[in-house]
Amino acid sequence: MTLFDLAVKNIRRNMKNYGLYIGATVFSIIIYFTFATLKHSDDISVLAETSRQVKGIMSGSAFVLVIFVAIFILYSNTFFMKKRKQEVALYSLLGVRKRTIGFLLFFENMMIGLTSLLIGMVLGFFLSQLFLAILMKLMGLDMAFTFAFSGSAVIETVMVFFLIFLVTSLLGYRVIYQFKLIDLFHAAKKGEDQPKARLIAALIGVLTLVLAYWLALQDLMTSAAWRIFGLAMPLIIIGLTILGSYLLFNSVLVYVLNTLKKRAGWAWKGLNLMTASQLLYRIRANAKTLTIIATLSATTITAGGAVFGMYYNTDQNVEEYIPFSFMWKGPQYEIEADAVEATLDFEVKDIRVSDNDMDREYYVIDQSTFTKLAETLNWNDIESLSDKANEVLLIDPFYDERWSEPIDEIVIEGTAFPISKTYAKSIFNAETLPGAVLVIEDETYQGLTGETASYHAVQMDDYKKHAALSEQLAKTDSLENFSSAVANYQDLLRSSGAQLFVGSFLGLVFLLATGSIIFFKMMTEAEEDKDKYGILRKIGVSKKEMKRTVRYQMGMIFMAPLLLGLLHGTVALIAFSNLLQMNLWVPILWWMLAYALVYTIYYFITVRGFYRTINQEGI
Amino acid sequence: MEHVLKVSHVEKIYGKGANTYKALEDISFTIEPGEFVGVMGPSGAGKSTLLNVLATIDSPTSGDILIEADNIAKMKEEKLADFRRDHLGFIFQDYNLLDSLTVRENILLPLAIAKRPAKEIQEKVMTMAQTFGIENLLDKYPYQISGGQKQRTASCRALVSNPKLIFADEPTGALDSKSATDLLESLSSLNLEQEATIMMVTHDAYAASFCRRILFIKDGRLSKEMIRGNHTRKEFFQLILDELAYIGGDGHDLV
Known part of the structure; x- marks a missing residue:
């Protein structure tokens, strides 16, 4: 042979x-x-x-x-x-x-x-x-x-x-x-040596994590930490998080379990002792794996949550900068459809204002136009200038308190107009009329000199349904600077849909990978532990109790990295949505729920497999 | 209640159809409280099968096994686990200690499973450890102690819950003669002083000589019973050797 x-x-x-x-x-x-x-x-x-x-x-x-x-x-x-x-x-x-x-x-x-x-x-x-x-x-x-x-x-x-x-x-x-x-x-x-945990290592572990979280939640613009570390910040945060996770598994949990095990009142009840000591070995021996899993989970949750959040917020993004279904410059165009909610025709003056050494361009509309537009868009904070002829309203979609310089007054043709209110949102479709808009009292507006053009805005009942109409309008040559909410929506959906797929696929791969690592690890440990459970059976531990200790042990091994991963992910996503000024809670919660669900399925499969393995040798 | 254990007409048949093998055949005997009974016989005679059946680890094909008033031959698996926990103690040849637990924790396991208060557990473990002389080892782990110490730990575990009946399966099989003697003396004194009821399976005449009564088993049947009576241990040892030579024809078969 x-x-x-x-x-x-x-x-x-x-x-x-x-x-x-x-x-x-x-x-x-x-x-x-x-x-x-x-x-x-x-x-x-x-x-x-x-x-x-x-x-x-x-x-x-x-x-x-x-x-x-x-x-x-x-x-x-x-x-x-x-x-x-x-x-x-x-x-x-x-x-x-x-x-x-x-x-x-x-x-x-x-x-x-x-x-x-x-x-x-x-x-x-x-x-x-x-x-x-x-x-x-x-x-x-x-x-x-x-x-x-x-x-x-x-x-x-x-x-x-x-x-x-x-x-x-x-x-x-x-x-x-x-x-x-x-x-x-x-x-x-x-x-095997009994794992011991030093209190100091446990404390350092907790502190490291707290520090990492604190750094992650610092504001990009204002915090001293970002000024000091600059671009190294993300790396520092990730490094601290990984180190903290490792110490958490290697010391903090070990310390907690050891303390629990020493408390006779708790430990000497049923199989608690067994559960705790098995976990001690498992967590210490698997600290590296658990860290990898927690980090992978955090990455997956963060990336997936962010991508899904973008996808989920597609229409919000569109509506933020393209508030009207259609908008164009030039002649009127009759849209024959039942779905038209409002058609607005109005005039806009284009003026230049010297501000220090810089020329700024503003679109100016009068008070009555503003009221009409804002009412159509259901604004609920419409300011009236009727008795304030010498004041203006500023509408700047790109205004951000954190880094825009506040403007108090605007000098037009030698007259200073104090700004009575600043709106940080769009009243025009950015593609048709990009930039800041000034609202001036009707009579004052009449007296302004500037290039005047007429514009038209149309609001449909549901802009997403009118892709065909949008295409038809886009082809009409007489409509200048045509902008359409539905066209924007579709474009955005296509690119974020692709990102969503790549993100979810990677998420799925990592999820499968992490779940399987734990599964295989536990199955191999079940093989090693078979004898232990055989002994327990012989000294009269019931099947119910045996199942319970397996459930607890597996539960802990699964839960610890998942919870930590979720926590990391939450912090990262809070930082992320602060940065982008987006409210991502709903999509993120969905994403986390989906992740936890698949993870839970793995948990049940593993418990089943583990229990079967340790029971293989009938008594 | 007269007996601790009453075995009547127990049979154990392995296999199915024409290809069956009778491991135990019509076995009947009783053990009374405070007895120290040995079961001897050549390899393959059915000693271990008998012990497993009595210990509820295996179930008999037919017959009844009464431990006090409970017929364990007719019990369901869940109830059996409780029964083992509450009434039986086990000592095995290969110790069967959990290596992730300390000596103390190994001993207290049966009490913990029975959910006894921590204070009571503490006291019982201490008393038991002193009986076997391992009170200094309580915080050590199994891999740090010797075979004899391990077996004494295992014995403590078997006895700590004060079981009605203790089953020992070749407890000295893996021990050197000094450790074996220590262990047997401890068991013997427990039997005498605290009236623990012990049933020990062994093929070692020396170990058997510590018992008060010996059942011989051959080809699945009880073949003979010996009672130590007023003999010294040494005399009893000689008697056992003679008997073994007689039933086996050749003593070497058995050891």
């Missing part, structure tokens, strides 16, 4: 042992291949051309994914080898040469790798087709569905994973040289 035959037979007979490992590798390959296919697909390339951000995000994510997948497989492999050390020791005991055993392990590993590569790519191919179909639907593109097979995705995936498998196989080859026979036999029986 050749060595190759032996390796093949080994895998075939130990299928069950290999199951978890093969599952982990196949899973990684599916995710990576799906991602690679999407990255190289024509539809995404079209997208990438229009938006360099998308391209940047895709290649950045590919890099993160490679690292992630490599760590994941390496971890699974380490565990897998640990389980097989005894078998290896037996070969050695029977007199097989180390070299031969090394080659056997190497072959075996390569074989598993190549087989998983094949399976993973076939499954990944179908998954990617599904995602492509979803993408087209989201962007509103009606394309015939065709299978998109990407050669470069195959090459990329094969290269990445071949390298990973080569490394793990070499590690396998080395295992036999690293250990003495006696170590190999006792590999599974090493005593």
Whole structure:
């Protein structure tokens, strides 16, 4: 029998042992291949051309994914080898040469790798087709569905994973040289040290997180922190957050659990003691993984929340700068439709004002025009200038208290007009009449000199329904500076829809990845813990209680990084929406809910799997 | 109540159809309170099967097993778990300690599961640890102590909830002779002083000689019963060896 035959037979007979490992590798390959296919697909390339951000995000994510997948497989492999050390020791005991055993392990590993590569790519191919179909639907593109097979995705995936498998196989080859026979036999029986937490490390952990959050919530413009650190701020915040998360898992939680465990009143009740001590090991041993998961979750939640927020707020964005359904300069144009709510025809004067050394341009309208327009737009703070002939109102859509210089008065043709009120919103469609608007009392307006033009604004009952009308109007040559809310809306929807897809897809990948890491980790630990639960059963722990401790343990392992990730994400999104002055709460809450839901499903699957595993050996 | 354990006509059959194997055949005996009973027999005689069936870890094919008034052969799994917790104690050859818990925590586990108040737990653990001479090891972890100390910890755990019946499965199997003697002496004194009822399965004549009564089992049937009576332990040991030589034809088979 050749060595190759032996390796093949080994895998075939130990299928069950290999199951978890093969599952982990196949899973990684599916995710990576799906991602690679999407990255190289024509539809995404079209997208990438229009938006360099998308391209940047895709290649950045590919890099993160490679690292992630490599760590994941390496971890699974380490565990897998640990389980097989005894078998290896037996070969050695029977007199097989180390070299031969090394080659056997190497072959075996390569074989598993190549087989998983094949399976993973076939499954990944179908998954990617599904995602492509979803993408087209989201962007509103009606394309015939065709299978998109990407050669470069195959090459990329094969290269990445071949390298990973080569490394793990070499590690396998080395295992036999690293250990003495006696170590190999006792590999599974090493005593574990009880984790201890220093109070000081726990305190530093909490402080680090608080500091990171505080920095994140500083105002970009006014805070001293931003002045001092400048562009390094985001990096500092991220660094502190990661460090804080790690310390939280490594020390804070360990400290809390240790304290709980020492409190006899709580610990010595049912399986609390067992739950706490299992968690202690698990959290300490998994501190790095949990940190990665919390960070990944935070990233996913933040990115997804931001992108979804933009998508969700598309109409708000449109209405902010394009308040009227249609607006144009020039002649009247009769729109024959029932849906017209209001048609306004008015006159605008264009004046120049010297302010210090700068010339500013203002559009001026009279009080009655302003009242008509504002009433149509349902403004509820319409100021009247009827008895204040020497004052003006300023409407500046781009006015922002934080960085615009406040203007108190405006000098027009030698007369100073104090500004009685400033509106920071649009009264005109920005595409037709961009810039600041002054409102002046009717008679004073008559006396102003300036280029006068007539404009027309139309308000429909629901602008989103009138795309066809909008196209028709846009084609009419006589309408100058035509602007349309629905056209803007569609444009914005298309670009933010694409971003939403890329964002959600990455979110989904990371979510699947994080969920699966925990799942596989817990399943492997279930294998290790089988005996412990066997003992518990023998000393009379009921199934109900056993289930409960499993639920608590898994719950903690799942909840801790999720909660931390949500917290990080919340802080980041608060900072984000402060910066953009957007109210993102509703979409963000939806996004977080969706994330937590998928996560919860993983939790239940894991609890089930764990419980099954520890019960496998019937008493 | 006369007996602690009453076994009547217990049978255990493995396999199905024509391909069956009778591991236990028509076994009946009783154990009275305060007894220290040994079960001996060659490998494959059915010792462990018997113990598993009595310990509710396995269920008999037919027959009744009464522990005081409860028929455990007819109990449901959930109730069995409670029953094991409340009335039975176990000592295994491979200790079965949880390595993530300290010695103290391992011992108190049955009491914690039974939800006893912390103060009572504390006291009971201390008393039990003193009986077995491991009170200095309470805060150590299993991997920090020796095999004999581990087995004494396991014994403490089995006894701490004051069970009606203690099952010991080859408790000295993995111990050196000094540790084995220490453990057996502790068990024996517990039996004498606190009237703990113990049933111990062993194939070691030396360990068996600590018992008050020995049941011999062969090919799934009870073959003989020996009572120590007024013999010293040494004399009893000799008697057991003689008996083993007689039923096995050759003593080496058994050890």
